[in-house]
Amino acid sequence: MLIHGVGAAGGSMGAEVVIEGLTKSFGRQTIWRDVTLTLPPGEVSVMLGPSGTGKSVFLKSMIGLLKPDRGSCMINGVDIVRCSEHKLYETRKLFGVLFQDGALFGSMNLYDNVAFPLREHTKKSETEIRRIVLEKLEMTGLAGAEKKLPGEISGGMRKRAGLARALVLDPEIILVDEPDSGLDPVRTTYISQLFIDVNAQIDATFLIVTHNINLARTVPDNLGMLFRKELVMFGPREVLLTSEEPVVKQFLGGRMDGPIGMSEEKDTAQMAAERAMFEAGHHAGGVEDVTGIPAQMQPTPGVPTRQGAIRRKDRVMKILHTLPPAAQEGIIESLSPEEQRHYGVTPRRAVHTGSRHAAAQTMPLPTHHQGQLSDEEIARMPQSGWPSRTETTDRFRGPGAGEA
């Protein structure tokens, strides 16, 4: 999708979101506990998790619509969990939120829907509002559709209108809940491209919640997964994409073979029975050869370079030595020869297409691959410190995860 009428990325970069020890229950039902992660500024992160693991609850907690029981969610020095109503109101203006169905007002046309936050939260003139609304509608490929009612357009257009509305207050953080629900695979890819392009243009921090494996594998800089009331993992995409953790592997392959069951998690007996069935030849479904690290989606030609991607490269190279070997190898292979020289790294194997054998890599990298960050600095990064190859089936816990 071509983007018109938008200048090069400039101005401020997105806000960092530092979440520590976040726990949420409804009555006696714990939804998730001790969630600790950092969304790096201006990077795109995706949170995966089976239905009902509390992904939507997580997004609502981040904007203060729900109150977690414990822990903190810091944005620009404000803890969303504990701040005053006034601070919460102010901090919420930093967010653009795209709910599952676009959450448009059915009786308002697209123009008024997109103009709504500006009329509600700013004192801008109608002339100024018109300029902004038309710019965002154009940016999301909806120029000319401003008079349409939400009921008159397709689900894909409604999502784009929801995104246009999420963008009008120049958000520093964009939260997206299930952008692919109700969309065909092609439209899902188009909206993914739109996220990448918007990220390149405004350098906002993104968190996208989804079940969509293709989106998860190709869009974000960082991936996380909620399961069994905990954050199983959160880190650079290469870590989850090469992970041997059974639940992560099962989810990213979309297979029946693994700890996730039809309605809830499986018990040991059920897992063993199913294992025998799959070993006897029953197809576990999913996509057999979805392994390794596919190329990440890039901004459309003509759209500015993603500043978040540039910062991420430096950040990930600093924590490289803390990552599992397969992820390290994937990251090194994704660098251009110039970048490999710049960071002083070389791939261990001859460069080949795809990284499906990367998981077999067990040798530690030479010390010159290692960064110099202190533990404190690393603790600010998403989950640093990774289990060794032999521990990967145990639940993962990074340093700092137990602090809060």
Ligand SMILES: Nc1ncnc2c1ncn2[C@@H]1O[C@H](COP(=O)(O)OP(=O)(O)OP(=O)(O)O)[C@@H](O)[C@H]1O
């Ligand atoms: N306001 C609420 N009061 C009580 N329970 C709630 C509330 N909101 C959500 N829940 C419960 O929290 C759990 C997680 O719900 P949530 O909608 O966050 O799941 P999800 O991961 O987004 O699922 P899906 O992928 O199906 O959208 C569910 O068991 C749900 O019933």
Ligand SMILES: [Mg+2]
């Ligand atoms: Mg949900």
